[in-house]
Every structure is written in C-alpha cells, then in structure tokens.
Amino acid sequence: MSNLFNISPSPHTHGPETTDKLMRGVVLALIPALLASVFYFGTGALIVTATSVISCVGFEYLIQRFILKKPVSITDGSAVVTGILLAFNLPSNLPVFIIIIGSLVAIGIAKMTFGGLGNNPFNPALVGRVFLLISFPVQMTTWPLPKGFQTGYIDALTGATPLAVIKEGIKNGESLVNLMEKIPSTLRMFLGNMGGSMGEVAAIALLIGFAYLLFKKIITWHIPVSIIGTVAVFTGILWLSNPGSFADPLFHILTGGLLLGAIFMATDYVTSPMNPKAMIIYGCGIGLLTVVIRVWGAYPEGVSFAILIMNAFVPLMNLYIKPKRFGEEIKNG
Amino acid sequence: MFKTFPSGGIHPPELKLTGSAPILYLPVPETVTIPVSQHIGAPAVPLVSKGDYVKTGQLIAAGQGFVSSNIHSSVSGKINKIDTIIDSTGYRQSAIFIDVEGDEWIDSIDRSSEIIREIKLTTPEIIKRCQESGIVGMGGAAFPSHVKLAIPSGKNCNILIINGVECEPFLTSDHRLMVEKAAEIITGVSILMKALNVDNAMIGIEANKPDAIACMTEEASLVRGISVHGLKVKYPQGAEKQLIKALTNKEVPHGKLPLDLGIVVQNVATAFAIYEAVQKNKPLFERVVTITGKSLTNPGNYFVRTGTPIVRLIDAAGGLPEDTGKIISGGPMMGKAVNNTGVPVVKGTSGIVLVPLEDAKRETIKPCIRCAKCSSVCSFNQEPYLMMALAERGLWERAEASGITDCMECGSCSYVCPANRPILDYIRLGKSTVNKLKRERNAK
Numbered sequence: 001m002s003n004l005f006n007i008s009p010s011p012h013t014h015g016p017e018t019t020d021k022l023m024r025g026v027v028l029a030l031i032p033a034l035l036a037s038v039f040y041f042g043t044g045a046l047i048v049t050a051t052s053v054i055s056c057v058g059f060e061y062l063i064q065r066f067i068l069k070k071p072v073s074i075t076d077g078s079a080v081v082t083g084i085l086l087a088f089n090l091p092s093n094l095p096v097f098i099i100i101i102g103s104l105v106a107i108g109i110a111k112m113t114f115g116g117l118g119n120n121p122f123n124p125a126l127v128g129r130v131f132l133l134i135s136f137p138v139q140m141t142t143w144p145l146p147k148g149f150q151t152g153y154i155d156a157l158t159g160a161t162p163l164a165v166i167k168e169g170i171k172n173g174e175s176l177v178n179l180m181e182k183i184p185s186t187l188r189m190f191l192g193n194m195g196g197s198m199g200e201v202a203a204i205a206l207l208i209g210f211a212y213l214l215f216k217k218i219i220t221w222h223i224p225v226s227i228i229g230t231v232a233v234f235t236g237i238l239w240l241s242n243p244g245s246f247a248d249p250l251f252h253i254l255t256g257g258l259l260l261g262a263i264f265m266a267t268d269y270v271t272s273p274m275n276p277k278a279m280i281i282y283g284c285g286i287g288l289l290t291v292v293i294r295v296w297g298a299y300p301e302g303v304s305f306a307i308l309i310m311n312a313f314v315p316l317m318n319l320y321i322k323p324k325r326f327g328e329e330i331k332n333g
Numbered sequence: 334m335f336k337t338f339p340s341g342g343i344h345p346p347e348l349k350l351t352g353s354a355p356i357l358y359l360p361v362p363e364t365v366t367i368p369v370s371q372h373i374g375a376p377a378v379p380l381v382s383k384g385d386y387v388k389t390g391q392l393i394a395a396g397q398g399f400v401s402s403n404i405h406s407s408v409s410g411k412i413n414k415i416d417t418i419i420d421s422t423g424y425r426q427s428a429i430f431i432d433v434e435g436d437e438w439i440d441s442i443d444r445s446s447e448i449i450r451e452i453k454l455t456t457p458e459i460i461k462r463c464q465e466s467g468i469v470g471m472g473g474a475a476f477p478s479h480v481k482l483a484i485p486s487g488k489n490c491n492i493l494i495i496n497g498v499e500c501e502p503f504l505t506s507d508h509r510l511m512v513e514k515a516a517e518i519i520t521g522v523s524i525l526m527k528a529l530n531v532d533n534a535m536i537g538i539e540a541n542k543p544d545a546i547a548c549m550t551e552e553a554s555l556v557r558g559i560s561v562h563g564l565k566v567k568y569p570q571g572a573e574k575q576l577i578k579a580l581t582n583k584e585v586p587h588g589k590l591p592l593d594l595g596i597v598v599q600n601v602a603t604a605f606a607i608y609e610a611v612q613k614n615k616p617l618f619e620r621v622v623t624i625t626g627k628s629l630t631n632p633g634n635y636f637v638r639t640g641t642p643i644v645r646l647i648d649a650a651g652g653l654p655e656d657t658g659k660i661i662s663g664g665p666m667m668g669k670a671v672n673n674t675g676v677p678v679v680k681g682t683s684g685i686v687l688v689p690l691e692d693a694k695r696e697t698i699k700p701c702i703r704c705a706k707c708s709s710v711c712s713f714n715q716e717p718y719l720m721m722a723l724a725e726r727g728l729w730e731r732a733e734a735s736g737i738t739d740c741m742e743c744g745s746c747s748y749v750c751p752a753n754r755p756i757l758d759y760i761r762l763g764k765s766t767v768n769k770l771k772r773e774r775n776a777k
Contacts, residue, residue, distance in 0.1 A: 005658065005659055005693075006670065006693045007423075010663075010669065010670075010742070010744050011757065012659060012670065012686075013692070013748065014747070014748055015749050018751050018752075019752050116700065118700035118703060269703050269704040274703055275705065324714060325714045326578075326715075327588075327589070327713070327739075328587055
C-alpha cells in the first residue's frame, strides 16, 4: 500500500463553528452599541474602547508569554470581547491610566489567575468594572452628558444617570413625579440620549446586537429574557403597589445598563449555567438581585453586582440542576 | 410540516453526491475475503476447508447459538485459506479466502427478476428462513434479524417501524434501494408484519429524498396498514430511539428496548434482504454500497458481493484520488476509518467515503468555553462536556451516574464543539470503563 491513511475515531467531520468565530460574532454584535456611544459621546468613546481593548489583549499576551510561559492565545478574541465590554461599562471620559488598571484587574486577576479562558468563575469585565467603581468612585460616576458627536474628552458637561437622579431624589424626600420630569423621556432613553456608561445607554443598539446574537445562535434567549422579565415583573409589582415612590418597569429596563448586562454580560459562556433550566433560574436571580440593590441598596444600579453574585452560584447550579434526559421516567405524584 | 424528534440534533452538509446514481452491479472480483463475524453475537464457525469448491450462496460458516448468524459464500470458487485479518472495525478475526472461478449459484436461489408479492411461508418459517439466510440488520449494527423477530413470551409487538432515514451525510444506498426496489421492500415489510403479527407499519424517510418518498408511498398504497412518513432532515434521526420518538412521539425509557413499547425497528435494506431470502430463497451475500467522496471522479451506488475488497469499489468509481487522507467505512459521523483498501465489504457496509487530506485532520484542541452547544445538540439531553470531564479525570462512579452508558456515540457533540474538543473519544473511554466496572461488580 503506497498511501498512508489517517485513522481516528468518529466523527470524521466537524461543524463550521470555532471559538474565534463565536468571539468575532460577539464583537460584531457589540458594534451598533459602539457606534451609538461614539454618536453620543464623541471620540472619547473610541479612546476608552481602544485603550481597554489594547490593554486587555496586551496583558493577556504578557501574562501568557512571560509569566505562564504557555502558548499565546490572544487570537481567539476573548480578550477583545472583555476589553470592549469593560469599556462599555466605563464613563466615556475616564482617564487612560484608570482604564489600564481596570484591564489589568479584568485579565490578570479575574481571568488568568484562574487558568485563562474557560476557567474563570467571575465575568472578567465586570470584576474590572466593580474594582474601578470601588477604587475610583468619583471618576467612575462622573458621567458626561451626551452632546452629540465631538472630538476629544468632554470635561465640563457632566451629570448623574437617571437611576442616580431618582435614587438621590427619593432619599432627599422629593416626589417621584417631580423627579421623573428631571430625567430624559422614555424615547430619549430608548435611543440612548442620556448620561451613563458609554455602552449601556442606547437600548436600540443593544437590541440590534441581541437580535444578531440570537440569529447567529451564539446565545439563546433564556438568560436575557428571564433577567428582563424578572425585573419587569418585580418593579411592576412595586410600581403598581405605590406609583408615588417606585419607578415604572420600563424605566428600570432602559436604564443602568440592564440591557447591556442581560444581553452581553450575563450570557458570557464561561460564567453562566449550561442548561436551559439553570439559565432561567440564573436569570431570575440576577433580575431579583438587581431590583433589590437598585431599590433598597446603597448603589443606584445593581446589574454588575447581581451578575457577579449569581456567577458564584453557577458551579452549584451546573451540579444540581439537570436537564430531563431522554427516556427518563417521569416520577408519578 | 415534516415530523422530527424534538430535542437536540444537528444538520451537517448533506453532500449526497450519488442520490441520482442508479445502482450498478460491481463485477465479481478475483478473490474475496469473507469474515466469519459480520454481525453482533458469536462468530460463525467455518464449515469448509482449504481446497474445497463452493458455489455462490452456499453456507460456508454456521452461526453458533441463537445470537449469531450464518455466513454464505458470495462467489463460486476454491477456498484458498482460512486466516486472520484485520477487519474494518480494526479488530483481528478469522476470514475465509476464496479464489473465484466463474459465478455458479446454488440451484435453490430464484434468480428471475419477477416480483413475487404473495407470502406463502408461515410466521415460524419466515423466522427460520431469516436465520438460515444469515439476515442481519443492515443499518449498521448488524444485529441478527431472527433474534429481533422472535418476540419473547410476555412481550407484544404492535408497531413495525421501517428505517429509511439515512441521515448520515454522503450515503445513498438506502435511498437508491427505495427508489429502484420499492415493490420488493414493501413486500419485505409485509413479510416482517406477518412474522411479527402486527397490522401497522410506519416507514420513516427524510424529506431530502422526495423520489424515495414518492416511490415508497405508491407501493405502500397497495398494501393495508403500511404508511410512509416524510421526516424533517436532522441527524441522528436514523438512530432507533430518535426515529421512534419522531414517528410515534414515544420515548423508549432509559435502559429499556423498543420492544418494551411494543415496537420493532428494521432498516429498509434489511426489508429488501428479507424479501430476497423469503421470496427468492437468496441468502444475504450481496448488498448496496455507496462509494463516494468529494474528489472521486465517478462516485456511485453498487450491488457488491460480501468479501469484495473495497479497492474494487474505488477502482469502479474512478480510482483512488491523489489527495485521499482517510477512508471511512460507513458515514462520516459514525463510520470507522480503515487503514488500507484491502478491507472487505461486509453485511453492515453501507458506504465507503474517501476524505481528502485537508478534511481528514483534526483541528487543534482549545480550552472548553462552556458554551453548552454539546448539551444543546445531544438528542438524549445529556451533558457531553461533563461526561468528557469525568472520563478525563477517571471519576468513573460519577460518570456512571451521569448516564454515560446511554450515549449511542452519534458524535453530534464533537461535531459542534467550537473548541474542537474530542468529547466523544473521552465518552467512549468512559463508557467502556464503566461497562467493565459494572461487569466486575456483577461478577462478585
């Protein structure tokens, strides 16, 4: 026999999906939100994103190459996704050195110490974001107001996010009706014309990304829908019980990065559960915690904390919440 | 709306290059190598010795015990030797080597092309004939048919399901058989219905074979109780339990057999073989094999005598392409890679697929990103990533509890994994180890 043939167990064919393609898909789904943030906050948004992406990828390279001395895997795109998501959770005028610190925490502490891609229990971008929120509270909550496209960082025009306006106002005894007049209209919030982290403001851009992710089957509906649904129901009950002191569900859904969190952060493969039943429980947990933190907690917005807290339960959920197997007998009574 | 099974499944590119290629007769080769074990169960014991002259269709090895199968000569000629070979599954076994002389058939075989629809044999005679003729399941597993047809006392069969799904990419042997031999297959189904004493037979065919659905529907309309069902194209619909779910919406309970639901499943090629055995008295020594591959100049479907080395098929299809990197006996999802072209065609060989070198290699394994795509395509609703991790770490008890032995090795998890992880390889390791541990436990 002149030929040598390959021998391997079946299957002898492989589907088109690769890790790199999935990550590229997520990056593409984030593009509309990036464009929206450039539209509202100017080139500052680009500077923040570029800094974050370059430093995330850079730190991953340095750690793999010089500390772990392992093959470098930055081309898989996971560090790019982390970089964009971290940037989207930051104000568009954050000093560059703070962004670099955030990237180091996200990649170095939250991802590489656990063994790199696939092994980190907590969402790296959120760990970076929360670290910065606690370490640099002033810079992290000084939000530039959208002033249309402009170049450079915006210094002067800053303001609070709608959630912060409501939270502070209610604490100071103002009535909700008055406060609602101080915040942008629902339509303006839907389009993203409000203060906030650069990637979280434009609901419409995030929903376009969501549609793309679903269409490409990169994620399933379970986590985003259960988070948004839980927030809608919970805040709806509060609002109906006392419209004078609780904001309506639509306000809660459009503000504070809920959509960004539900669509892009909570659905992170590595840190979310691996079967539909557990995904729905995880999503409901995030929704509940978000509302509890927003309404009764110290911070005006709670999506980041809610996701990180639920991340901690994911290994347990994967262990104890199991799909119903084919042919498994349904227990009677 | 076509029916299908609800959870999991994939849709790999169909690549049915030979769907419209009529079945040709491959010339009888100069030598054949007939393995004595072409079925599940005990190997047959040779009845011939070196120098004997045998005729085409003559019994040359007898099945040992109930779960075994007779082996017949596929050619006429002299026995050259009985020796050990490495078969298409990679295991060593005995085989009978025959040097072909002419093509003299035993007299009892009816070689006319007339279609005989009237069934004269009684139920026990049909089962006996299947056993004598060495009929086995031709969908892949090669389980002796007479065992499947002999319903143990206390059990009842009320639905016969005929598998014409052929969900593997590339393969078209069942497809062509249904188009060209529909009358024979439907008569075979009637024979099976008589043998099992059932009034109802359902034939499942995937929607990518509209001509087969049309031919089979037309023939089935002449017989009471046989219905043809188009199914949505989805792999692994040809798996017994998934096909039952698709057609009847019944789930075979964990650890049970289809018969526990009153169902028996047979393949269309098996129905054809049973027709030939019962109506024409022809033992199973010939079957349809698809020879295909992206680089082949002339892929096609052939009636091939068992024991024919696959190189004969490859030559008929235009010769071995330069770029061949892998030869698969069976389909690309569940077939076995063979290491040489001398491997013989056996009763369970549905196709030979030649894979170009660039498609024959596996990509680099990357870390699991926990995307859960493997779980979402598992048609048993299991968690392949977990079973792999448990087998990788040697946690056999937990692997057993995870239901690892239920896996039927369809390979959808490995196919879909974006990180190219060898999920099924590890599940196989886990399955065999858990089964070994179970046997040891039961032996105590």
